[in-house]
Amino acid sequence: MTPLLEIKNLKTRFYTQDGVVRAVNDVSYTMDSGEILGVVGESGCGKSVHALSMMQLIPYPPGKITNGEVWLDGQDLLTLSEEEMQKVRGRDIAMIFQDPMTSLNPVYTVGFQIVEALLLHNDMTKKEAKYRAGELLELVGIPGAKDRLDDYPHQFSGGMRQRAMIAMGLSCEPKLLIADEPTTALDVTIQAQIIDLVKKLQDELGMSIMWITHDLGVVAELAHTINVMYAGSIIETGKIRNIYKNTKHPYTIGLLGSLPRLDDAPGTELVSIPGLPPDLLALPEGCPFAARCEYRIEQCLVEKPPLVEIDGKDHAVACWRWEEIAGIRSK
Amino acid sequence: MAHINPEKFTVTDFAVREHRSLWGDAWRRLISSNTARLGMFIVVLFVFSATYSHYFWEYEPKKDLDYSLKLKAPNLVVTEEIPSIHPFGTDKLGRDIFRRVVHGGWNSLRVGIVAVSISLFFGGVVGLLTGFYETVTMTTIERIVLFGISGFLLGMLSAWISNQIIQLIAFTILGLAAGYFDNFLAGKWLRAGFFGLIGALGSAIPALFVGPSIAFICGTLGLMSGVLLSMALDGRFFSNVMMRIMDMILSFPGYLLAIAIVAFLGPGLGKGMIAIGVVGIPVYARLTRSAVLSVVHKEYILAAQSVGESHGRIIFRHITPNILSPIIVQTTMGLANAILSAAALGFLGLGAIPPEPEWGAMLGDSYRYLTSGAWWAVLYPGLAIMLSVLGFNLLGDGLRDALDPKLRT
Numbered sequence: 001m002t003p004l005l006e007i008k009n010l011k012t013r014f015y016t017q018d019g020v021v022r023a024v025n026d027v028s029y030t031m032d033s034g035e036i037l038g039v040v041g042e043s044g045c046g047k048s049v050h051a052l053s054m055m056q057l058i059p060y061p062p063g064k065i066t067n068g069e070v071w072l073d074g075q076d077l078l079t080l081s082e083e084e085m086q087k088v089r090g091r092d093i094a095m096i097f098q099d100p101m102t103s104l105n106p107v108y109t110v111g112f113q114i115v116e117a118l119l120l121h122n123d124m125t126k127k128e129a130k131y132r133a134g135e136l137l138e139l140v141g142i143p144g145a146k147d148r149l150d151d152y153p154h155q156f157s158g159g160m161r162q163r164a165m166i167a168m169g170l171s172c173e174p175k176l177l178i179a180d181e182p183t184t185a186l187d188v189t190i191q192a193q194i195i196d197l198v199k200k201l202q203d204e205l206g207m208s209i210m211w212i213t214h215d216l217g218v219v220a221e222l223a224h225t226i227n228v229m230y231a232g233s234i235i236e237t238g239k240i241r242n243i244y245k246n247t248k249h250p251y252t253i254g255l256l257g258s259l260p261r262l263d264d265a266p267g268t269e270l271v272s273i274p275g276l277p278p279d280l281l282a283l284p285e286g287c288p289f290a291a292r293c294e295y296r297i298e299q300c301l302v303e304k305p306p307l308v309e310i311d312g313k314d315h316a317v318a319c320w321r322w323e324e325i326a327g328i329r330s331k
Numbered sequence: 332m333a334h335i336n337p338e339k340f341t342v343t344d345f346a347v348r349e350h351r352s353l354w355g356d357a358w359r360r361l362i363s364s365n366t367a368r369l370g371m372f373i374v375v376l377f378v379f380s381a382t383y384s385h386y387f388w389e390y391e392p393k394k395d396l397d398y399s400l401k402l403k404a405p406n407l408v409v410t411e412e413i414p415s416i417h418p419f420g421t422d423k424l425g426r427d428i429f430r431r432v433v434h435g436g437w438n439s440l441r442v443g444i445v446a447v448s449i450s451l452f453f454g455g456v457v458g459l460l461t462g463f464y465e466t467v468t469m470t471t472i473e474r475i476v477l478f479g480i481s482g483f484l485l486g487m488l489s490a491w492i493s494n495q496i497i498q499l500i501a502f503t504i505l506g507l508a509a510g511y512f513d514n515f516l517a518g519k520w521l522r523a524g525f526f527g528l529i530g531a532l533g534s535a536i537p538a539l540f541v542g543p544s545i546a547f548i549c550g551t552l553g554l555m556s557g558v559l560l561s562m563a564l565d566g567r568f569f570s571n572v573m574m575r576i577m578d579m580i581l582s583f584p585g586y587l588l589a590i591a592i593v594a595f596l597g598p599g600l601g602k603g604m605i606a607i608g609v610v611g612i613p614v615y616a617r618l619t620r621s622a623v624l625s626v627v628h629k630e631y632i633l634a635a636q637s638v639g640e641s642h643g644r645i646i647f648r649h650i651t652p653n654i655l656s657p658i659i660v661q662t663t664m665g666l667a668n669a670i671l672s673a674a675a676l677g678f679l680g681l682g683a684i685p686p687e688p689e690w691g692a693m694l695g696d697s698y699r700y701l702t703s704g705a706w707w708a709v710l711y712p713g714l715a716i717m718l719s720v721l722g723f724n725l726l727g728d729g730l731r732d733a734l735d736p737k738l739r740t
Contacts, residue, residue, distance in 0.1 A: 057636055059466035059628070061565050082470040090639030097637075103630035107652040116648075117638040168638060 002074070003030035004208050005176060010068035012046070012053045012232075015061065021280045023049045023063075025232040028307075031208055031225075033175065038219030038240075039212045040255070041229035042277060047212045048098075050229075051178045055093055056085050073175060091121040094169035098181040100161035104153035110137075110164045111149025114171055121172040136167040141197055159190035163197065170201065178210045183218060195222055216259060220244060228252050231278050231288035234307060238315035248310065248317040250325060251289045287320070295325050357656075360733040367729020373722025381436035390434050392426075392686040400425035402705045420707035422697055424686075428708060431688040432715050438689045439719060442604050442673035442682075443666040449608025450615050451662055457612070458619020461573050463627055463646050464566025473642060475510040477569040478560060482506020484572055485556040486534075489549045493538040498549065501533035502556060509560035522561045530557025574620070577613035585610045586675060593681045600673075600689070603682040607672045611665060618661050622654035629653075656734035660727050667723035674716050690716045 012024035024046045031037050039047045052058045054070045054077060070077040072092055080088065097103040105113060114133040118124065124132070130149065137145035140163040153161055162182055169177055179198070183191040199222060202209055213219055219226060219240075226243045228236040228251065236249040247253050254273040275292035278284055284291065290300040299320050307318040319325070361367050384390070405420040406413055419428035464477065486502025509526055534553025538546040559568070580588070592606035626632060627650065635649050676682035677691025685692060690712040697708035 055637060056468065057633060060468050061466065061567055082468050083472075086470075086639045086641055088639070089637055093637075095634070095637040097630045097634055099630055103634045105631040105635070105649055105653070116640070120639050165634070168634070171638070 004033040004035075004073060005031040006069075006071040007050075007054070008069040008071070010050060010053060010070065011066045012049055012058060012063060013066050014063045016281075019281045022283050023232055023280060024053060025283070027068075027229075027232070027234055029227060029234060029237060031176070031210070033208050034202075034206050035225060036202060036209045036211060036223045038223030038226040039210060039229060040214065040216055040219060040226055042214055044277065044280070045229045046232035046280075047214075047229050048180050049232075051095065051180055051210065051212060055089055055095060055178070056080075056082070057089075057095075087121075090117060090174065091172050092174055093176045093178060094172065094174040095178040095180060096162070096165050096169045096182045099185050100158050100165055100182075101185065103165055104156075104161055106153055109150050109152055110156065110161075111151075114149075114164070114168050117168050117171040133167070133171075136171060137164065139170070139201070140164070140167045141193075142167075158186055159193065162186060162190075162194055166194075166197065166201075170205070173205065174207060176208045176210065178212070180212045181214070182211075184213070184215070191218065198222065216255060228255070231283060232280060233288060233304075233318065235289065235318045236316070237307070238317075242311070242315040246311070246315065248315070248322045248326065249289075249319050250293050250295055253329075254292075287318070295321055295328070297321065357733045361729050364729050364732060366725050367733070370722050370725025370727075370729055373718055374726050377436060377719045377722060378440060380433055381440045384433045385437040388430075388433070390430060390688075392431075392434075392688055395424075395426050395430075395686070397421075397425035402700060402703075402708065404705075405707050419711040420705070422693070422705075422708045423700060426686075428693075428711050431693060432690070432711050435688040435690045435693065435712065436715065436719070438600060438683055438687065439670045439673060439716075442600065442607065443669040443723075445604040446607035446611065446669040446673070447662055447665045449605065450611030450665065451658070453608075454612040454615025454617075455619050455658070457573050457577065457616040458621075459623055459646055459650065461566075461570035461616070462620040462623025463642070463650065465570050465624065466627065467566060467642065469566055470642065471511070474564075475507050477566065478510030478563075479503050479507040481563075481569050481572045482509070482556065482560060484576060485552075485559070489534050489538070489552045492552075493541050493545050493549050495537050495541065497537045498534060501537065502530075502553070505530050505533060505553075505557055506560055509557075509563075519562070523558045526557040526561035527554045528557070530554055530560070570620075573616070577616045580610070581613040581617075583610075586672070589672060589676060590679070590681060593676060598681050598684060600683045600687065603673055603676045606676070607669050610672075611669070614665070615658070615661065618657060619654065622657050623650055626650055626653045656730075659734065660731045663723055663727035663730055667720040667727070670716065670723070671720055 007030070008028050010024055010027045014021035014023055027046075027050055039051075041047050049058060049063075053065050056065070056077065058065070065078060068078060072088075077085070077088060104110065111130065111133050114136060115126065115129045118129040118132055119126070122129070134146040134149055137148065142148055142160055142163055148156075153164075156164060166182070183194050186194065195218060198209065198211075211219055211222060223240055226238065226240055227234050228243070228249065230251050236243065236247075236252045243252065244256070247256060251273070254271075257271045258273060260270055273292055278288050278291065284301070286299070286301040286303055287293070287296070287305050290296045293300065297320065303320075305318045305320045307316045309316045310322065400413065400417075400421045402423055403413055403417060403421045403425075405418055407416060407418060409416060415427070417427050417429065419432060422428055422431070460477065464473070469477065482505045483499060483503040485506070486499045489502065490496060490498035505526065508529070530553035531550045532553070534556075535546045535550030538549035563569075583591075589603075589606040589610050592609060593602055596602040596605065632645060632649055635645050640649075673682055673689070674691030674694070677689045678695040680692070680695060683689035683692050685696070693712040694709060697705065697712075701709050
């Protein structure tokens with residue numbers, strides 16, 4: 001079966017006054033249809049930029065995709081012109097953004113904005129679109145959906161706005177929905193509701209979802225596969241079980257270790273990874289994580305480790321010493 | 332998505348609030364302010380008196396003179412000496428000042444509206460396009476159009492030097508071609524050389540008919556423009572060309588430029604309007620551009636792009652309404668400014684052609700008689716200018732408070 005999405009060697013650069021920011025470095029992966037993929041990493045690691053690159057929405061200039069292919073359903077998106085991309089966006093890929101407070105246009109009603117998205121790619125009348133918009137709002141669980149179509153975004157709460165955004169993203173039944181930290185700006189109970197909603201929608205509609213987040217807890221509940229990104233590269237990828245139970249990369253180990261746990265004894269200090277991520281303006285030659293890694297050897301500083309498959313198909317890691325580290329840790 | 336079952340999702344009842352529009356809120360804030368109400372009152376009075384007098388109170392300035400009533404003080408009752416009522420007195424030709432002030436309002440209103448429309452339209456378009464395309468990937472058609480405009484503007488200097496219209500056409504075609512063949516000749520220097528050569532030849536050959544030295548200058552300009560156009564593949568280039576032209580206009584003192592334009596076009600109210608309008612273009616261009624830049628990276632613009640909306644729709648449906656408030660405020664204040672500029676031009680004898688009533692011209696005609704005690708000939712037109720400008724400024728201030736998004740939560 002051919003994958004829905006295949007990204008090959010994607011490279012995105014930002015040409016700034018201070019130099020070239022290497023935001024996305026040789027990212028390659030595939031995604032099946034119906035899959036939920038979690039993309040995890042700390043802020044500034046290129047998660048959002050790589051998603052925006054796929055949609056060709058990075059600000060140009062200064063941003064530029066310098067290399068790579070993004071195959072969606074047999075079509076390389078990066079070779080499409082802006083005109084063709086406008087047809088793909090929304091119809092084939094849709095995106096939900098982080099801050100629901102600013103992702104709806106304040107001067108139009110929520111209904112208007114969903115109707116507009118519907119009319120762009122569907123052959124329907126305004127009346128049908130408005131009816132459909134009501135259905136969509138109901139689908140995402142907004143109480144009294146039909147009456148709230150004429151509300152302005154400022155009359156919606158944060159969680160409701162994010163639901164409205166999801167409705168907008170779903171409007172044209174995209175094959176791939178990219179959710180860029182959709183729960184980060186929401187409080188925890190609303191987060192849980194949104195995650196449940198997305199799960200339910202995915203069950204019903206069967207689309208693929210790319211869930212970008214820095215919160216390992218969120219994707220643990222949701223994703224089938226996880227990509228861990230660091231400094232613009234994927235450093236570990238695999239089925240969720242492998243990532244959580246059979247963690248290989250020292251960075252992922254550190255990330256998981258830094259999660260606060262309910263069963264921690266009171267007063268236990270949180271574990272953190274020492275140091276800071278490397279400056280994307282001056283990426284080190286070797287492994288980007290080497291400077292913060294307790295297991296580093298000479299080779300890590302001079303040569304960047306490739307992403308190699310381990311334990312069969314469902315797990316890959318970019319580390320020179322993953323086998324030894326597993327041994328060291330099990331002692 | 333017929334297979335979705337909405338009943339799976341629970342719907343709870345809750346109170347639906349009354350729908351309130353953004354503009355309704357702004358209007359309520361506007362009329363709750365005393366100064367804004369005063370400004371609005373003056374503006375309405377001014378607009379009403381100007382329009383009413385123009386349409387329903389006939390006045391023929393050419394026939395209106397009566398030397399027997401020269402420079403009479405204001406009178407409210409008919410006497411033997413003065414057989415008619417002149418609430419504001421009469422001027423040096425015995426014309427009724429009240430009538431001329433009221434009719435002058437129509438001219439001021441016209442100047443204000445036409446001049447501000449010119450500034451707003453051209454400035455607004457420049458601001459929207461330069462602000463938006465600064466960081467957005469252009470479609471082929473957009474690139475052709477914007478590069479064509481850039482070529483046309485770059486060609487203006489050459490066309491002016493060689494006095495040949497064909498230069499403009501040559502440069503425009505150069506721009507269009509640079510926009511269309513964006514993938515043509517991938518090598519940077521090859522591309523620059525090719526377009527530079529085409530530009531140089533296209534510019535120098537028509538100029539040869541004028542003279543070799545002109546041809547040399549135009550050829551150089553063509554070469555530079557061709558190289559520039561070939562190197563720029565993004566909107567930042569277009570935006571730079573436009574904004575540098577705006578800077579050029581802005582670097583002239585406003586009145587001086589207006590006077591120069593009027594001197595070039597010849598006096599007259601219509602030409603004055605064009606002059607004042609052109610001087611105002613960069614103000615609106617910069618204001619619009621900065622406002623666009625402040626919203627273009629908001630997530631709702633990204634969201635609109637991500638559902639596949641076209642650039643035209645994003646610019647006009649999503650960006651424009653969001654940047655309207657500063658522009659409305661500036662337009663209101665700009666009306667005051669235009670009225671003032673028109674009066675200044677009129678005072679210098681460059682605006683309305685006498686005997687057309689115009690406040691600035693009336694001041695210019697009468698200030699010499701101030702020493703002989705005819706204060707009314709200067710006071711009333713001066714008051715009219717002051718009040719109308721004050722009215723628009725107060726209204727503008729009120730609008731700024733009413734529309735200020737910082738007050739909004």
